[in-house]
Amino acid sequence: MLQLTKENITAYLKERMPSMDFSRPLDIYMVGEGSLEEDGDGFINFIYKVSDGKTKLILKQGDVHGRVGKTQEFDLPLNRGKLEYDSMKIRGAIVPQYVPKLYFYDDENCVMAVEDVSRLKIMRFQLNKNIIYPGFATKIAEFMAKTHFYTSEYYLSTKMFRDLTVHFMNHKMRNVMDDILFISTADQEQDFGVIIEPEFVPFVKKLVLDPQVVEARYELKRKYITNGETFVHADLHTSNIMLDEKEMKVIDMEYTFCGPFASDLGYLESNFLSQYICATYRSFESEEKRAEFKQWCLITMRDIFEEYCRIFFECFEKDAKKQYRGVPGLKESIKKQLLSDVIGFTATASFNRACGFSTLIEYNELGKGRERMEALCSTMIFDRTSLLRRDTYRSAQEWVDELASIEDLFRTFRAAEF
Secondary structure (H helix, E strand, O other), rough: OOOOOOOHHHHHHHHOOOOOOOOOEEEEEEEEOOOOHHOOOOOEEEEOOOOOOOEEEEEEEOOOOOOOEEEOOOOOOOOOOHHHHHHHHHHEEEEEEEOOEEEEEEEEOEEEEEHHHHHHHHHHHOOOOOOOOOHHHHHHHHHHHHHOOOOOOOOOOHHHHHHHHHOOOOOHHHHHOOOOOOOOOOOOOOOOOOOOOOHHHHHHHHHOHHHHHHHHHHHHHHHHHHOEEEEOOOOOOOEEEEEEOOOOEEOOOOOEEEOOOOHHHHHHHHHHHHHHOOHHHHOOOOHHHHHHHHHHHHHHHHHHHHHHHHHHHHHHHHHHHHOOOOOHHHHHHHHHHHHHHHHHHHHHHHHHHHOOOOOOHHOOOOOHHHHHHHHHHHHHHHHHHHHHHHOOOOHHHHHHHOOOOOHHHHHHHHHHHH
């Protein structure tokens, strides 16, 4: 297999993209050489940005190990790039406005060539600067709802759906998520993956290892592994969303498999949960700006769910197979279960990032002091509360209303512990 380098990329592309302009040197940049904000926080693949001044593309090459060394206990599958390319082709046929253009996939060298969308910004870093994006919830809900519906058995023939499930089994890449999202263990010496001030240790242990929490997370793990309902992105977070005020593209689809409708929504929602809580502690131009950003986070969390349901059921009414149309109570039942599962997947994904080995950038930017620990603990308090109450919320609005009272929940929980 040819390992791409800055030195051999020009010759490589001359064979595969002769329409590019090679009359002058190509502009070639390796992702990872720049800042975190420019390049994102991924570490799995070797990625190059290449431009001839007109055509701008990304070359993404996989290896059995991550770009920054061996980042997992097992070898990564070399065919993950082909699965990503296939998944982008499917999603691009459904929602082309939200998927980068595809150029080619090279099976021999495990290289994918796609449109470079770095004219857009990585959403997470913009949120960490307190920038809001009105209308985002509808765009991302449309991406999820349409790709989910049109790759589900509500629309596809049963055979085609089963074939899709088998093609994207992707079990080795799924190993990355199957455990870490749902399981936390600790003994007397473990620091839960984050540096904890001594007074917070019993506080965090009671949240993370609460038997009810452990049981609920195992139940959600079972759903994640066994409920192959639709074609999910499986790594849909704000570092994999590129956007500006008008345009949005979703990237990094190599974890794709057939899973629960709720898993993508919950994984994404957890990012806005962390943003809401961290906004209590980080700096803003004014308290009015802080309040505006926090309110936008709550509205976005609510609207992602509500807009998803609206668009999903519009597709359902228009294109669902005849056997599913007009079934009394079916849509209501789907929405009720979806809300419970979205809240559950949000909480367990958030738990992982708050007490796991790799906390989110928004927490780390708070520094190493008390504010960061209070933000992490507040997150885990809400995770525990919403996880255990997930079947009792009557609406997404009721759920985010409880998040809005997190400061009271934190004070109440802490007073009971100390």
